[in-house]
Amino acid sequence: MKIFVYHTPELVPTEGIPDCAIAVDILRATTTIATALAAGAEGVQVFSDLDELLRVSEAHPPELRIRVGERGGKTVEGFDLGNSPFDFTPDVVKGKRIFMSTTNGTRSLQKVQNAKSVLACAMINLGSVLKYLRETKPETVWIVGSGWEGSYSLEDTTCAGAIAANLEDEADFGNDEAVAAATLYKTWKGEVEELFYQASHGKRLLNLNGAEDIAYCAKLDVVDVLPKQSSAGLLVAA
Secondary structure (H helix, E strand, O other), X not given: OEEEEEOOHHHOOOOOOOOEEEEEOOOOHHHHHHHHHHOOOOEEEEOOOHHHHHHHHOXXXXXXXXXXXXXXXXXXXXXXXXXXXXXXXXXXXXXXXXXXXXXXXXHHHHHOOOOOOEEEEOHHHHXXXXXHHHHXXXXXXXXXXXXXXXXXXXXXXXXXHHHHHHOOOOOEEOOHHHHHHHHHHHHHOXXXXXXXXXXXXXXXXXXXXXXHHHHHHOOOOOOOOOEEEEEOOEEXXX
């Protein structure tokens, strides 16, 4: 197994397809996806474009769909929900398909949707992702952070590093980013929540009264769920 880390979707190679691609957007898309699927959502279909989301979701029965739109940390007007994982409770999402577009995370998922297998990882479901990788042993793994509007993201790199660090005795690191990510995680593994508060996006969420979201996103293995792509752009609990 060879692990590569790419900090943003823009840095993903244009050539080659990995055996497994893992999208990471800790604050908050992949955390919310894992939460929603653990709460019984039928699936989460991701879009980078809001208009495309509206067009595609129109064909789905209204009573079985939830439209999620987030830009700049805030809910997009006219959408059912924003991107706080606390909104995705079983009574809200069970049996429903979530059509989702966020500022950063859904772009990462769309960028790697042609990989042989595609997963969504957060700190809250790290164990499920590690278990899958150990069982399937993909030859190449790309971990793709979402960043913030094309720039580096501290919290995404921490999660990428958590994956890499836990597998360092079983895998090779394919680029310096993987080495750096693993080092970051090992340095801060006992203080992940504090690190997330220091991150630029953490500070944005604090300004939007998102302290509880940050604390939840920093928790380890809160849910036992593996969000895995079943068809292009559609994630289900595997």
